Amino acid sequence: MAVEKGSHHGVNDTGDERKDYSFGYHKVSAAEKDRLVRDHFTSIARKYDFMNTLLSFGLHYWWKRVTVKRMPLPKGAKILDVCGGTADLSLLALKRSRGIGGIIVYDINYAMLQAGKEKMERSGFSERIERVQGDAEIMSFADNTFDGVMVGFGIRNFTHMEKGLAEMHRVLKPGGTFVCLEFSRPTSRLFGALYDFYSFVVMPLAGSIFAGTRKAYTYLPESIRLFPSADRLASILGGLGFRDVTYERMTNGIAVIHRAVKA
Numbered sequence: 582m583a584v585e586k587g588s589h590h591g592v593n594d595t596g597d598e599r600k601d602y603s604f605g606y607h608k609v610s611a612a613e614k615d616r617l618v619r620d621h622f623t624s625i626a627r628k629y630d631f632m633n634t635l636l637s638f639g640l641h642y643w644w645k646r647v648t649v650k651r652m653p654l655p656k657g658a659k660i661l662d663v664c665g666g667t668a669d670l671s672l673l674a675l676k677r678s679r680g681i682g683g684i685i686v687y688d689i690n691y692a693m694l695q696a697g698k699e700k701m702e703r704s705g706f707s708e709r710i711e712r713v714q715g716d717a718e719i720m721s722f723a724d725n726t727f728d729g730v731m732v733g734f735g736i737r738n739f740t741h742m743e744k745g746l747a748e749m750h751r752v753l754k755p756g757g758t759f760v761c762l763e764f765s766r767p768t769s770r771l772f773g774a775l776y777d778f779y780s781f782v783v784m785p786l787a788g789s790i791f792a793g794t795r796k797a798y799t800y801l802p803e804s805i806r807l808f809p810s811a812d813r814l815a816s817i818l819g820g821l822g823f824r825d826v827t828y829e830r831m832t833n834g835i836a837v838i839h840r841a842v843k844a
């Protein structure tokens with residue numbers, strides 16, 4: 582279960598200096614965004630699981646369980662958990678279906694993969710989980726490799742989201758299922774106002790008290806606000822060649838699960 586290097590780092594070090602990319606509400610270059618996202622997750626890795634549970638009141642486990650339920654997990658299936666971080670989705674998938682052939686937890690950030698290491702070892706599934714470090718925007722897996730690809734709270738952080746989604750489509754076998762769990766915005770205006778207060782006031786405060794970083798928990802709500810709507814993401818997936826694209830909103834739309842099949 583050692584960490585392997587997947588693909589190359591610095592994929593965006595291409596001299597693209599224009600500040601066309603968003604890191605929260607800040608406009609940055611592609612290379613700056615890569616670095617800022619990396620630093621962000623490195624700074625919160627050790628507290629990541631705890632902060633998720635605290636800030637979502639444990640709801641993230643439920644959202645993750647539903648996400649995994651949307652993924653067919655037949656005997657022998659090979660599954661890729663992109664932006665897998667501390668491996669929650671992978672462990673839930675292995676708990677649900679003990680017959681899975683194997684899961685790869687794929688993440689660009691070494692600290693995040695390390696933060697989940699103990700949990701993976703304790704789970705008793707470590708023989709069927711492999712951790713691979715690499716960039717989701719340029720993966721070294723061959724075309725049509727996986728029966729299922731899942732991604733939880735990952736694509737919002739990509740520098741080139743469509744490139745990452747196209748990579749996930751490429752490595753999926755035809756007929757294979759893609760599921761994506763991501764934050765979104767509440768559908769009710771009242772709930773939306775409460776959620777705004779919670780995310781722009783309470784979250785950064787909790788971040789500074791419990792994780793020692795206000796900045797990281799300011800990026801989180803800002804990046805959620807800038808992320809495409811559920812409808813827009815569904816049409817992006819359709820445009821990339823996925824079929825049967827559906828989505829469901831969780832908890833008044835705070836989170837959304839998209840599901841699609843590779844044609």
Ligand SMILES: C[S@@+](CC[C@H](N)C(=O)[O-])C[C@H]1O[C@@H](n2cnc3c(N)ncnc32)[C@H](O)[C@@H]1O
Pocket residue numbers: 618622663664665666667668669670687688689690693715716717718732733734735738739740
């Ligand atoms: C919010 S965490 C989600 C972790 C886990 N999937 C979960 O649901 O708890 C986002 C993860 O995406 C990873 N990530 C961000 N950009 C990435 C990229 N370009 N390629 C691979 N992983 C990336 C981060 O390192 C981080 O571990």
